[in-house]
Amino acid sequence: xPYAIELFLDDAADRQIRQMWAALDDHGILSPxxxxxxxxxxxxxxxxxxxxxxxxxxxxxxxxLAQSVGLPLPLAPLGFxxxxxxxxxxxxxxxxxxLALHHVVxxxxxxxxxxxxxxxxxxxxxxxxxxxxGVTEPARVAEIVRGFTIPVAARTASAHLVTVPGGQSIPLx
Numbered sequence: 001x002p003y004a005i006e007l008f009l010d011d012a013a014d015r016q017i018r019q020m021w022a023a024l025d026d027h028g029i030l031s032p033x034x035x036x037x038x039x040x041x042x043x044x045x046x047x048x049x050x051x052x053x054x055x056x057x058x059x060x061x062x063x064x065l066a067q068s069v070g071l072p073l074p075l076a077p078l079g080f081x082x083x084x085x086x087x088x089x090x091x092x093x094x095x096x097x098x099l100a101l102h103h104v105v106x107x108x109x110x111x112x113x114x115x116x117x118x119x120x121x122x123x124x125x126x127x128x129x130x131x132x133x134g135v136t137e138p139a140r141v142a143e144i145v146r147g148f149t150i151p152v153a154a155r156t157a158s159a160h161l162v163t164v165p166g167g168q169s170i171p172l173x
Contacts, residue, residue, distance in 0.1 A: 001051075001163055001164075002048060002049065002050050002051075002115075002117075002163070002164040003048070003049055003052060003054065003057070003113075003161055003162065003163060003164060004045045004046075004047065004048045004049075004161075004162045004164050005045065005046045005047050005048075005057075005061065005065075005105055005109065005159065005160075005161060005162075005172070006041070006043040006044065006045050006046070006159065006160050006161075006162050006169070007043055007044045007045075007046065007068060007071070007073065007156045007158075007159050008041050008042070008043050008156070008157050008158045008159070008160060009041075009042045009043065009044075009073065009129070009154045009155070009156070009157055010154060010155045010156070010157045011157065012153075013042065013073075013075070013152050013153065013154030013155065014041065014042050014157070016148065016149070016152050017042035017075075017090075017129060017131070017152065018033055018042065019148065020131055020144075020145060020148055021033035021034065021042075021131065021132075023144050023147070023148075024131060024132045024141065024144055024145075027140065027144055029132045029134075029135060029137075029140070029141060029144070030132055030133055030134050031131060031132045032130055032132075032133075032167075035165075037166075038165065038166050038167045039166070039167040039168065039169075040167040041160075041167065041169075042129055043129065043160075043162075044073055044092055044127050044128065044129055044156075045120065045127075046101070046102050046105045046106070046120070047102075047105060047106055047109050047116060047117075047120040048116070048117040048119075048120050048164060049109060049113040049114065049115050049116045049117065050113075050114055050115025050116075050117075051113060051114045051115055052109070052112050052113030052114065053112065054161055054170060056112055057108075057109065057112050057113065057161060058161055058170055058172060060108050060112060061105065061108055061109075061159075061161075061172050062172050062173070064101075064104050064105060064108060065101075065105070065159035065172045065173050066173055067101070068101055068156045068159050068173065069156055069157065069158065069159075069173055070155055070156060071095075071097060071098060071101065071155060071156040072095060072098075072153075072154075072155055073092050073098065073127075073154040073155060073156060074092065074093045074151050074152070074153060074154065075090035075091065075092060075093075075129055075150070075151055075152040075154050076090065076091065076093055076150055076151035076152075077090070077091040077093075078090060078091075078141075078142060078145055078150070079091050079126075079128065080135065080138050080141075085133050085134070086133060086134055086135045086136065087130050087131075087132065087133045087135065088130070088131045088132045088133075088135045088138065088141045088145075089128035089129055089130050089131055090128065090129045090131060090145075090150070090152065091126065091127065091128050092127035092128060092129070093151075094127055098127065099122075102122060102125060102127075103122050106120070106121065106122050129154075131145065158171060158172070158173045159171075159172040159173045160172055
């Protein structure tokens with residue numbers, strides 16, 4: 001079962017992203033919040049991997065991620081990944097502190113997990129908060145998102161080990 005290490009957003013940013021999700025869902029564009037039987041939270045993924053011992057990973061990452069609470073995660077650029085899943089996202093404007101945290105998390109996970117997804121490696125990461133998937137009309141998404149205040153001044157509220165898909169999580173902070 002794949003897992004992700006995710007940074008959940010503070011209450012105000014969480015609320016803003018969920019409002020965007022609801023608006024997209026209302027217009028027939030599937031957001032993570034609209035996925036049936038899932039418990040997704042607005043988040044930034046630090047890594048995703050196919051296999052690993054969750055208990056060992058949680059134990060190793062708790063001290064590392066304790067420092068992540070309060071980390072600024074400003075969300076500003078609207079972007080689209082040109083893949084089969086066709087996700088739309090708000091990109092994180094990464095700070096040196098964010099990038100250093102990502103490198104440490106990756107180094108720990110790399111020693112304990114298998115199948116780290118290539119887009120989450122330090123030389124390939126584009127940190128983002130997913131707004132929707134299956135996007136066929138990018139202009140429509142931009143029109144909907146334009147109605148919200150951007151940038152979103154997000155901060156890390158907590159970190160979690162999360163099952164992919166489904167969103168069941170184990171707190172790390």
